[in-house]
Structures are given as C-alpha cells and as structure tokens.
Amino acid sequence: MTNLTIRQLRYFEALASHGHFGRAAEACSVTQPALSVQIKELEEELGTKLFERGARQVRLTGFGEEFALRVQDILRRVDELGDLARASTEKMVGRLRLGVIPTIAPYLLPRIIANLGHSHHGLDVHIRETLTPRLVQELSEGRLDAAIVALPVSEPAFTEVAIFTEKMVLVRSDADAGKPVPNKEELREMRLLLLEEGHCFRDQALSFCNIPSSLPQEGLDGSSLSTLVQMVGAGIGVTLIPEMAVPVETRSASVCVGHFKNPQPTRTVGMVWRKTNPLADHLHQIAAVVRQSTDELRADEGV
Amino acid sequence: MTNLTIRQLRYFEALASHGHFGRAAEACSVTQPALSVQIKELEEELGTKLFERGARQVRLTGFGEEFALRVQDILRRVDELGDLARASTEKMVGRLRLGVIPTIAPYLLPRIIANLGHSHHGLDVHIRETLTPRLVQELSEGRLDAAIVALPVSEPAFTEVAIFTEKMVLVRSDADAGKPVPNKEELREMRLLLLEEGHCFRDQALSFCNIPSSLPQEGLDGSSLSTLVQMVGAGIGVTLIPEMAVPVETRSASVCVGHFKNPQPTRTVGMVWRKTNPLADHLHQIAAVVRQSTDELRADEGV
DNA sequence: CTTCACGATAACTTTTTCTAATGACAAATC
DNA sequence: GATTTGTCATTAGAAAAAGTTATCGTGAAG
Structure with a gap:
C-alpha cells in the first residue's frame, strides 16, 4: 500500500x-x-x-x-x-430509494417524480411500491431511505412527518346517485367492498365502520382501488376510496361519489425514515416536494 | 482548497x-x-x-x-x-526525446526504434534529427533528454558514453575500382566532396586530411551522404562516408568503397545527456540498446 | 574571485495522528 | 426488566509528521 x-x-x-x-x-x-x-x-x-x-x-x-x-x-x-x-x-444528491403504498402511488407518484426532477435534478429516484409492513421492514434494514405511508406507523426507530390529510369518500353505483349518504351504522349493513388483507386502507375503512379487522368479511376483496370501483360500477356493492383517487378511478365507471359527514372519515399520509439517517434535512425537503405535489394535484382537480 | x-x-x-x-x-x-x-x-x-x-x-x-x-x-x-x-x-517510461545527428539517423534509427519498442514497450520516443551544435543547445535547455552524436562533445555539463567506433571509408567511382586506395596526402589532391558546413562528419573528414576546416573548399557541398555518393557515382569526385552508411548508400550507385590503412580514419559515436538528469541509469540502458542495435546492424551486413 | 540565487539540511516547534482506556447506548440475553 | 454484549464516541497522553527559522553548499553571473 x-x-x-x-x-x-x-x-x-x-x-x-x-x-x-x-x-x-x-x-x-x-x-x-x-x-x-x-x-x-x-x-x-x-x-x-x-x-x-x-x-x-x-x-x-x-x-x-x-x-x-x-x-x-x-x-x-x-x-x-x-x-x-x-x-x-x-439538497439531496445521489440516490433516493422511496417506498410508497399502493393506495397512494398511482395518484401521486407521477407528479412527485416530475417535481423532484425539477427541484432535485440528477437525483436518482428509485420507487418501491408495496404494503406498509414490507416498507417498514425494508426501511429498517436500510434498503429504503424513506417511505410515503398512512400515519401513524408508530415505529420508535422512525421519524414521521405528516404531509396531508384527505377524506375518504363513498363510491356507489350511479343508480344510488340521488340517495342520501349513509352514516357509518347504515354503511355497516351494506355490501362493503374492501382491499385485500394487508392494505392499511382496508383497516382504516373497517375502523371507520367499527368493524374489527380480524372479522372475516363476506365481501370480495379487491387487489386495487381500481378493481373495487369497477366492481361497484357493476352493481356489486359500495366501497370507500381516498379522495385523491377519485379523479382517476371514477372517470370511466358508472359510479358516483358521496361525502360522509359527522363523522367524516379521513386518513393522514406522511413520510417516514430512520431516525438515524443523517440526511434528515434533505428528507424534510423531499417531504416538502411531496406536499407541494399533493397541493398541485388538488388545485388541478379539486377546485 | x-x-x-x-x-x-x-x-x-x-x-x-x-x-x-x-x-x-x-x-x-x-x-x-x-x-x-x-x-x-x-x-x-x-x-x-x-x-x-x-x-x-x-x-x-x-x-x-x-x-x-x-x-x-x-x-x-x-x-x-x-x-x-x-x-x-x-526502465525508462513516459517520453524519451532523443537527438540524433544526420550522419547516423538514417542508418541506425530504424533499428534503434524497433529495439526500443521491444525493450521499452510503450515508451514514447521522440526523435530530433539535426546538427550537433543545435542538439547540444536543445539538450542544455532541457528540450531533449539525450543525443546520439560523434564524440567528443566536450560539454562539461554533459555525461558522455561511447557506443561504438567505426571506420570512415572512401567512396569513389566504379571506374577507379582497381586503383590503390590513396593515402591522406594523395587524397588532399583529389576532388573531395563534403557535407555542408556544420556537420561534424565534414570536420572529421577534413581533419583526417589535415585541412583546416576554416579553409573554403572548392568542391560542392552536399546536404546528405546520399547526395555525396550520387555525385561520386556521376564521376564528380570522391568522398568519405562512415562505414555504417555503406550498405544503404552504395547500393544503388556505381561506386566502390575503399578502406584506408595506416592511418585509418575513424569516428566514435556516443550518447550524451545532462549530468543533472537523474535518470542516468535509464539512459545508460538506452545507450545499451543503441549499442546492441549497431551490433546487430554489423552482424547483418558486415560479416 | 566575489557575490548572488537557490535548493538542501539541521534544530527546534507546532500540528496531526495514533494508542489505550473508558464512556454511552441500544440490542440481545437471561 | 436487569444484565451482558457489541459497537461507536470520547479523552488524555504518546508518537509521528509537517512546519519554521537559520544556515550551508554550490554553480552561475558580475
């Protein structure tokens, strides 16, 4: 040497x-x-x-x-x-390995990636789309740098930052368009279509209806929100989806959207990373870009 | 910084x-x-x-x-x-800037370069062919690493190593083939063709004949040994060339070669470099390759 | 033949880097 | 849930490296 x-x-x-x-x-x-x-x-x-x-x-x-x-x-x-x-x-340079849950990825990622391309030009963004438990594990093992998930994750080893809170809305057949939006007790009596086991959004929906998630559901489980909405369109039942998914998923299905009130179900989405990661400042910046992306999305579509 | x-x-x-x-x-x-x-x-x-x-x-x-x-x-x-x-x-690496005088270059260089290619593969050999005074100057200024010249150079700042000594031979017209080789007194009476001013070989030839080099010559001066031999072939006079040049120069001319004896004119060729050059060991190696090249040349042609 | 310019060397000081010992803390174990 | 273990950080003092000032030696220039 x-x-x-x-x-x-x-x-x-x-x-x-x-x-x-x-x-x-x-x-x-x-x-x-x-x-x-x-x-x-x-x-x-x-x-x-x-x-x-x-x-x-x-x-x-x-x-x-x-x-x-x-x-x-x-x-x-x-x-x-x-x-x-x-x-x-x-700002962050090099590689960013970002996990995203499936009920967020399709709606938010295109914009996030585009915005990161502007704010962090040259950053090598790797996306991993899978369920929260796996994201948590991969994050722990250092195979991801951060993940966008529904909060709380409640891992003591992780830093959590909230990015936005959105409503969960009811999707039902066009035929029900005129009917009043059911409250959660009524909802429990309807045929509620849910995502497969493992999706946090499934648990959140069940939780809203006060149904223990351990209880076996009689309904058919869908592997994606898109599938659920198509099933609703076919008159099989009703479902809940996050507001963010409305423009994409209800565009080509004969369904209508209903908003709950009192109580209004919501989910909070945030970003998490290992507390030990010294690039916390940069990750906060990334989180800000994600937040900006959701704001833009809402401005474009919500009005 | x-x-x-x-x-x-x-x-x-x-x-x-x-x-x-x-x-x-x-x-x-x-x-x-x-x-x-x-x-x-x-x-x-x-x-x-x-x-x-x-x-x-x-x-x-x-x-x-x-x-x-x-x-x-x-x-x-x-x-x-x-x-x-x-x-x-x-062994030497990088670049070798080697000066060579014109009465050596054409005969020895091809072999030297080929041999250096074997013994010092990858060495970037730059050749500078010009008269001794200029070589000496460029060597002093550090624009050359070494030079192959006729010794002695007598520069106190230079190291000189002798490489070989060779005879100077008489070249005369074919018509004179049978005649005895003139001695140096007789030679002085003949029309002796010489290289232009500045060539050390010219001085060596004049010196052999005991003619002061300052004395203006009546003969035509040639710019190369090749020219001189061609002129001899045309019957214009006689000339001296180094033995090394015989095979190349007399091949395609109607001339014959005569060897002097008692005294036999010779020149000593060697390599010189700045004493301050710390790569002396390597330059000795290069000199050895040059020596080997001349040996090979003699073995091939002399016999 | 003296002076000058310039790089090498020496003696000593300052800075850096190392080791050895120990601390702090989280994970694993009992 | 207390203890042990593994692991990185920290500290104090020793060793090594790099720097400074002063001086020498040498070849070139006046």
Missing part, C-alpha cells in the same frame, strides 16, 4: 508548474524547506526522481512528466469531491 | 466496504478510535454525513454512496502512481 499524501501531490503540482522551489512554496503558503522536504519524501517513496535540479532551473524528468499528468487528474477529482459535498449540503 | 487526505479516503473506503468501524480499522492496521476520528473529520470537512450509524450497523448515506464511487476511482489512480513509479525504476 502506497503512502503518498495529497499534500505531497499538491506540492508536486505546484513545483512542476512553477519550476522553482521558492515560488512553488509561496504558492502553497509554506516555506521553501517544507516543500523541499515533501518533494524529497515523495521521490523517496516512489523510488524515482521526479525533478531534475539544475543550478538555474528545476525541470520535470521524463517520468515526472508522466507523473504530472496523472497527478493533475487525481487532484482535479479530489477537488470535485469537495464540490460534490458542497452541492449535497443544499 | 480542500484539505482531504488520502488516509481519510482509505479509511472511508475500508469502512464503506466493511460496514463496521472495528473491522475496518483492523483492515487498515489502526485502532478503532483512530479510524473513527478520521471519518469524523472527513465528514466535518465535507460538511455532510457519509455514514448512518445505526446501533447494529454502519451504512453509507445516499451521498456516501455517490462519494464512495468517486473515492474508489481516485484511490485506484493513486495506487497506479506507485505502480508506475515501480515500473519506471527498472
């Missing part, structure tokens, strides 16, 4: 360009003997002379010239490390 | 690959606190965390990953510097 120092390489570069120990030392803000010694040690370490010391001038040897080319390249790259670090203190 | 050290980068690399301070430190043959401190200082200097210290594992941050890629590249290049130096202590 070589034992060269960057300092030696910097002195070398200075001497190579100045051709004069005194001036090179000055350029490095050290005294001439300090530079002389470092150059000498560099040469000793390499086992080769880098400079030819004439009485009136200092010149690179043939090997020195070859060496100088490489050293310049190396020093440039080392300086780039500093630049890179400086850039990274302002 | 950044103040990173290669040591820090090596520790960083070790920690990144081991994911464990203790084992990384062991790999670097230092104690764990030493490595901890260096990593800490590296992070402080960069103003960014590189690692996420979990209770049970140490992981790179997103920025750390980006950083690691560059650091690996840099360290590899630094190690190459050592390799390069090691390789160069055994």
Whole structure:
C-alpha cells in the first residue's frame, strides 16, 4: 500500500508548474524547506526522481512528466469531491430509494417524480411500491431511505412527518346517485367492498365502520382501488376510496361519489425514515416536494 | 482548497466496504478510535454525513454512496502512481526525446526504434534529427533528454558514453575500382566532396586530411551522404562516408568503397545527456540498446 | 574571485495522528 | 426488566509528521 499524501501531490503540482522551489512554496503558503522536504519524501517513496535540479532551473524528468499528468487528474477529482459535498449540503444528491403504498402511488407518484426532477435534478429516484409492513421492514434494514405511508406507523426507530390529510369518500353505483349518504351504522349493513388483507386502507375503512379487522368479511376483496370501483360500477356493492383517487378511478365507471359527514372519515399520509439517517434535512425537503405535489394535484382537480 | 487526505479516503473506503468501524480499522492496521476520528473529520470537512450509524450497523448515506464511487476511482489512480513509479525504476517510461545527428539517423534509427519498442514497450520516443551544435543547445535547455552524436562533445555539463567506433571509408567511382586506395596526402589532391558546413562528419573528414576546416573548399557541398555518393557515382569526385552508411548508400550507385590503412580514419559515436538528469541509469540502458542495435546492424551486413 | 540565487539540511516547534482506556447506548440475553 | 454484549464516541497522553527559522553548499553571473 502506497503512502503518498495529497499534500505531497499538491506540492508536486505546484513545483512542476512553477519550476522553482521558492515560488512553488509561496504558492502553497509554506516555506521553501517544507516543500523541499515533501518533494524529497515523495521521490523517496516512489523510488524515482521526479525533478531534475539544475543550478538555474528545476525541470520535470521524463517520468515526472508522466507523473504530472496523472497527478493533475487525481487532484482535479479530489477537488470535485469537495464540490460534490458542497452541492449535497443544499439538497439531496445521489440516490433516493422511496417506498410508497399502493393506495397512494398511482395518484401521486407521477407528479412527485416530475417535481423532484425539477427541484432535485440528477437525483436518482428509485420507487418501491408495496404494503406498509414490507416498507417498514425494508426501511429498517436500510434498503429504503424513506417511505410515503398512512400515519401513524408508530415505529420508535422512525421519524414521521405528516404531509396531508384527505377524506375518504363513498363510491356507489350511479343508480344510488340521488340517495342520501349513509352514516357509518347504515354503511355497516351494506355490501362493503374492501382491499385485500394487508392494505392499511382496508383497516382504516373497517375502523371507520367499527368493524374489527380480524372479522372475516363476506365481501370480495379487491387487489386495487381500481378493481373495487369497477366492481361497484357493476352493481356489486359500495366501497370507500381516498379522495385523491377519485379523479382517476371514477372517470370511466358508472359510479358516483358521496361525502360522509359527522363523522367524516379521513386518513393522514406522511413520510417516514430512520431516525438515524443523517440526511434528515434533505428528507424534510423531499417531504416538502411531496406536499407541494399533493397541493398541485388538488388545485388541478379539486377546485 | 480542500484539505482531504488520502488516509481519510482509505479509511472511508475500508469502512464503506466493511460496514463496521472495528473491522475496518483492523483492515487498515489502526485502532478503532483512530479510524473513527478520521471519518469524523472527513465528514466535518465535507460538511455532510457519509455514514448512518445505526446501533447494529454502519451504512453509507445516499451521498456516501455517490462519494464512495468517486473515492474508489481516485484511490485506484493513486495506487497506479506507485505502480508506475515501480515500473519506471527498472526502465525508462513516459517520453524519451532523443537527438540524433544526420550522419547516423538514417542508418541506425530504424533499428534503434524497433529495439526500443521491444525493450521499452510503450515508451514514447521522440526523435530530433539535426546538427550537433543545435542538439547540444536543445539538450542544455532541457528540450531533449539525450543525443546520439560523434564524440567528443566536450560539454562539461554533459555525461558522455561511447557506443561504438567505426571506420570512415572512401567512396569513389566504379571506374577507379582497381586503383590503390590513396593515402591522406594523395587524397588532399583529389576532388573531395563534403557535407555542408556544420556537420561534424565534414570536420572529421577534413581533419583526417589535415585541412583546416576554416579553409573554403572548392568542391560542392552536399546536404546528405546520399547526395555525396550520387555525385561520386556521376564521376564528380570522391568522398568519405562512415562505414555504417555503406550498405544503404552504395547500393544503388556505381561506386566502390575503399578502406584506408595506416592511418585509418575513424569516428566514435556516443550518447550524451545532462549530468543533472537523474535518470542516468535509464539512459545508460538506452545507450545499451543503441549499442546492441549497431551490433546487430554489423552482424547483418558486415560479416 | 566575489557575490548572488537557490535548493538542501539541521534544530527546534507546532500540528496531526495514533494508542489505550473508558464512556454511552441500544440490542440481545437471561 | 436487569444484565451482558457489541459497537461507536470520547479523552488524555504518546508518537509521528509537517512546519519554521537559520544556515550551508554550490554553480552561475558580475
């Protein structure tokens, strides 16, 4: 293993360009003997002379010239490390592995990715879409940097930040359009279509109706909100979906949307990451971009 | 100006690959606190965390990953510097700027270059063919590394090594083939064709005939041995050429070669370089290759 | 032949880096 | 749920590295 120092390489570069120990030392803000010694040690370490010391001038040897080319390249790259670090203190750089639950991903991700492309140009965004428990595990194991999920996650090892709260709305057949929106007791008597086991949104819906999630449901479980809405459109039952999903999912189905009131079911979506992650500042920034994305989405569609 | 050290980068690399301070430190043959401190200082200097210290594992941050890629590249290049130096202590590497006088270049260079290609593969050989005074000047100024010239050069700042001594032979018209070889007094009465002023070979020929080189010559001066021989072939006079040139120059001319004896004119060819050049060992090696080249040339053609 | 410019060297000081010992804290174990 | 264990951070003092000032030696220039 070589034992060269960057300092030696910097002195070398200075001497190579100045051709004069005194001036090179000055350029490095050290005294001439300090530079002389470092150059000498560099040469000793390499086992080769880098400079030819004439009485009136200092010149690179043939090997020195070859060496100088490489050293310049190396020093440039080392300086780039500093630049890179400086850039990274302002915003996240490199790779961001972001987990998103399935009841958020399809509606929010396109906008998030587009916005990150603007605010964090060059950031390498990896998306992992799966259920909350798996996201939590992968986050714990360091295979994700952050996740967008429904709060609370209640992992003591995680930081949670809320991003937005949205209503959960009732989706029923067009045929029911005129009818009053059922309250939650009435809802319990209807055929409620739900997502498969594991989706937090399923639990939230059940919770709203005061049905224990352990209780087996008689209804058919859907693997996506889209499926549920299509089933509702076919007159099979009713379902709950997050408001965010309304524009996309109800566009091409003969269903109508009803808003509950008193109580109004909601879910809070937020971002979580490991408390130990030192890039917390950057992750807060990312969370802000996510928040902005949802705001835009609402402005575009909600009105 | 950044103040990173290669040591820090090596520790960083070790920690990144081991994911464990203790084992990384062991790999670097230092104690764990030493490595901890260096990593800490590296992070402080960069103003960014590189690692996420979990209770049970140490992981790179997103920025750390980006950083690691560059650091690996840099360290590899630094190690190459050592390799390069090691390789160069055994033989010359990089660039060799070699001056050669015109009465040697055409005969010896092809072989020298071919042989250097074998013994010093990858060496970037630059040839400068010009007269001795200019070679001496360029060598002094550091624009050449060495020169192949007729000795002595008698520059106190130069090291001279003799490479070979060769005869100077008489070239005369085919018509004179049977005649006895003139001695130097007789030669002085003949029409002796010479190279232009400045060629050391001209001076050597004049010197052999005891003619002061300052004396204006009545004959036509040729710009190359080749020209001289062609003129001899045309019956204009006689000339002297170095033995080395015989095979090439007399092949396609109706001339014959005569050897003087008692005294036999010779010239000694050698290599010179600045005494201050620290690559003397390597230049001796180069000289050896030149010597070998002349030996081969003689073996091929002389017999 | 003296002076000058310039790099090398020496003696000593300051700074950096190391080791050894210990602390703090979370995870694993009993 | 107290204890042990594994792991990184911190501290104090020792060792090593790098810097400074002063001085020497040498070849070039006046």
